[in-house]
Amino acid sequence: MTHQISNQAVADLDIARVFHSWSAQGTLKPMAIAGGSGSTVWDFEGHEYLDFSSMLVNTNIGHQHPAVIAAIKKQADVLTTVGPAFANLTRGEAAERILARAGDGFTKVFFTNGGADANENAIRMARLYTGRDKVLSMYRSYHGNTGAAIVATGDWRRIPNEYSRGHAHFFGPFAYRSEFWSSSAEEEGQRALHHLRRVIQAEGAGSIAAILIETVPGTAGVLVPPPGYLAGVRALADAHGIVLIFDEVMAGFGRTGGWFAFQALAENGDLVTPDLITFAKGVNSGYVPTGGVIISPAIAERFDDEVFPGGLTYSGHPLAMASIVGALDAMESEGVIEHAARIGSDLLAPGLAELTDKHPTIGEVRGLGVFWALDLVADTQTREPLPASAIGVLKADLLARGLLPFIVDNRIHVVPPCVVTDDEVTRALAIFDEALAAFESG
Structure with a gap:
C-alpha cells in the first residue's frame, strides 16, 4: 500500500482547524485514523490496531459493514x-x-x-x-x-x-x-x-x-x-x-x-x-x-x-x-446479538478473570456481553485508583502493541465490536497480559 499522507500532517490539520470536545485545545495530540474494517482500524502509515474501544462504544456491528x-x-x-x-x-x-x-x-x-x-x-x-x-x-x-x-x-x-x-x-x-x-x-x-x-x-x-x-x-x-x-x-x-x-x-x-x-x-x-x-x-x-x-x-x-x-x-x-x-x-x-453474548460468557469473562488473578494492578473486572471494565488500582487492599500518569503509560504501551483501548479515569473498558472474532479476543487478552506485566515489572 502506498501512503500519500503522513499521520502528522492529518493531525496538524485537525489541531489547526477543529475545535475538540472535552479538551484543552493546546494540549491535543489526536491519533489519525484512515480506515477500518470489522474490529480493526489503521492509520495513514499502515499501522493496524485492534479496536477495543469501538470508537466511543458505538461501532457494535464493526467498521464498514x-x-x-x-x-x-x-x-x-x-x-x-x-x-x-x-x-x-x-x-x-x-x-x-x-x-x-x-x-x-x-x-x-x-x-x-x-x-x-x-x-x-x-x-x-x-x-x-x-x-x-x-x-x-x-x-x-x-x-x-x-x-x-x-x-x-x-x-x-x-x-x-x-x-x-x-x-x-x-x-x-x-x-x-x-x-x-x-x-x-x-x-x-x-x-x-x-x-x-x-x-x-x-x-x-x-x-x-x-x-x-x-x-x-x-x-x-x-x-x-x-x-x-x-x-x-x-x-x-x-x-x-x-x-x-x-x-x-x-x-x-x-x-x-x-x-x-x-x-x-x-x-x-x-x-x-x-x-x-x-x-x-x-x-x-x-x-x-x-x-x-x-x-x-x-x-x-x-x-x-x-x-x-x-x-x-x-x-x-x-x-x-x-x-x-x-x-x-x-x-x-448474522446472529450478532447471540455472538456478542457468547463472546462475553465464553471468552471475555474467563479471560479477564484470569488476568485479574495474575495481575495485582486489576482490582476488579466486571461486565457482560462485550461490555467490560478493568478497575485498576495502586493497592488491592485500599482499592486506591491507579493514578492518571500510570494509566497514560499503560495506554501508550497498549497502542504500541497494536490495541486501541477505551480509557476512563483509572479504568480500561474492554468494549470491542459485537462482531469481534474469537481469535481477536485471544490476541487482545494476550496484549493486555503483556502490557500489564511490563507495567508491573517496571
Whole structure:
C-alpha cells in the first residue's frame, strides 16, 4: 500500500482547524485514523490496531459493514433528505424494526440526532406526561452534552454546565466502591434502593417527573446492577407515579449480549420494562448520526390530542433510517446479538478473570456481553485508583502493541465490536497480559 499522507500532517490539520470536545485545545495530540474494517482500524502509515474501544462504544456491528454501507448507498440514490412532517417509508421501517426488538410495551419511536437529544426529549415527555418538573438520575452516569441531559449527568462534566432546572442525583449500586458499606451484591442493591427511597421522600415524590438511569452505567465504569435492583426502582417509580426512563444509548443493541440491556438483565431475575427507552450508538453503529426515544402506549397516547412541543429538522433522516434498517437486519441474520453474548460468557469473562488473578494492578473486572471494565488500582487492599500518569503509560504501551483501548479515569473498558472474532479476543487478552506485566515489572 502506498501512503500519500503522513499521520502528522492529518493531525496538524485537525489541531489547526477543529475545535475538540472535552479538551484543552493546546494540549491535543489526536491519533489519525484512515480506515477500518470489522474490529480493526489503521492509520495513514499502515499501522493496524485492534479496536477495543469501538470508537466511543458505538461501532457494535464493526467498521464498514457491507450491508449497512449498501443500505445507505441505496437510500442515497432514492431520497437523501425529507422533512420530518412527511411520511417516509424508510423511517417507518426503521421504527418498526426497533419496536420489534424492544418487545411488548412500546408503540412509537421519536427519532433524534443522537443520544443526548434522545434523553432531552425523554425528559420533556416525562415532564409533560406527569405535569411535574424534577428528574432524578445517578451521580455515576453520563446522559449527553445538551441542556437537561448534561445536568442529568452525574460526573464532573455536569458541574460547569448546570443551567437546566429541576435535577437531583442519587448513588446507584457499585459494590466494589460502595457508598453504603455493603458486604455483598445483594446488600448493596438493598441499601441503594433504601437510599433512593429516601431521596424520593426528601425531594418530594409528588414533584418528581422521572427517574433516568443508564440500565448499565457505561462511562461510569460498566456497573452491572445487582439482581433485584432494577425491579426495586420500577416499584418505587410505580408507587409514586414517576416515569422510569432507561438510557440504553451505550448499553443497547448487542453491547450487553441482548438487543437491550434490560432484556439481558432479565436473566438475572430483573424482568423490568421501563416507560421510555433512549437509544443511539449501536442502533446503526454511528454510521450516520441518529438516536431516539422508544415510547410506551400511555405516554404516546397522551399526545394524540395534545401537541408535543418538540422536533428536529433531521428527525428520522432517510440516510440514518436506512443505516438502522441495514444494521438491524444484518445483526439479526448474522446472529450478532447471540455472538456478542457468547463472546462475553465464553471468552471475555474467563479471560479477564484470569488476568485479574495474575495481575495485582486489576482490582476488579466486571461486565457482560462485550461490555467490560478493568478497575485498576495502586493497592488491592485500599482499592486506591491507579493514578492518571500510570494509566497514560499503560495506554501508550497498549497502542504500541497494536490495541486501541477505551480509557476512563483509572479504568480500561474492554468494549470491542459485537462482531469481534474469537481469535481477536485471544490476541487482545494476550496484549493486555503483556502490557500489564511490563507495567508491573517496571
